[in-house]
Amino acid sequence: MMPNPPPVNPSYQPQNQPVSHNYVEEDGVPNFKAQTKDPTSRQFMGAAVAGGVAGTMVGGPIVGIAAAAAAAAATTAPGKGGSVARSGGEGVAKLGDKAKALDEKHHLQDKAKAQAQRGVEKAKEMDEKHNLTDKAKASMSKTVDKAKEINREHEITNKAKKGLAKGFNKAKEVDKKHNFSGKAAKGMMKGATWVVKKSTSTKS
Structure with missing residues (x-):
């Protein structure tokens, strides 16, 4: 079994010594040449x-x-x-x-929880007294029925679907032509990379 190389060897690394680490550039991640x-x-x-x-x-x-x-x-x-x-x-x-x-x-969290619990209990009390939940459900049901009636009469849903589909198709066509989504992704990565590079290039 060969002994460790002598300290004079440039490639020698003493055992149990902390090694300074550098970032390695890979897939667009910046390379930090200075020790971290x-x-x-x-x-x-x-x-x-x-x-x-x-x-x-x-x-x-x-x-x-x-x-x-x-x-x-x-x-x-x-x-x-x-x-x-x-x-x-x-x-x-x-x-x-x-x-x-x-x-x-x-005990701020405990006080906040207790206050919230009191609010819930008060809401339940009001609901039991005035039957608010049932009234709200009845009102909502009437609103939904009216909306369905208007939709059947004017075909709002179908028109909205057609308009939305046209909008998506147009957006895809524009993005395909100008590559906005690709540029946005690259710009975001460049922005984050710039912040890190800027901080590492600032000398003390």
């Missing part, structure tokens, strides 16, 4: 939460997912950008700790 940092789980998750909330508010759930991933990845970046991302993630984690402490001190 190891954030705490609090920093990583805090940054993901902050990025996801902000992205969802700006562009909806899909953008929110991309923003969460980018923000979490930014915490692994070296230099000033990564430091800012880690600090932000820690700040969000501390807010969570504060909320948890307040809840444990003032």
Whole structure:
């Protein structure tokens, strides 16, 4: 069995030593040439939460997912950008700790549950007294019957289906011609990648 190569060998890697890791570019994922940092789980998750909330508010759930991933990845970046991302993630984690402490001190969740239960009981009491559910059902049934009558008379459903089908076909035709969906997907990926690259390229 051959011994380990001597330390002077450039390819030698001492045992039990932490190895710095780099991101490898694959399927459009950016290649980080600089060595990455190891954030705490609090920093990583805090940054993901902050990025996801902000992205969802700006562009909806899909953008929110991309923003969460980018923000979490930014915490692994070296230099000033990564430091800012880690600090932000820690700040969000501390807010969570504060909320948890307040809840444990003032029993906010228990109070909210009790208040909701009282509301449900009050609604049941009102319904039993005034028979609101049955009245609502009767009113809804009349509305549905009237809607069916109008639909049979004017064929609204069939007309709507035909119009919707035409709209979808037209949208497919336009997308096929201009490749909007493909461009949108690429743009989203580029946006998330840009955020991460920007954070890693910022020098301390």
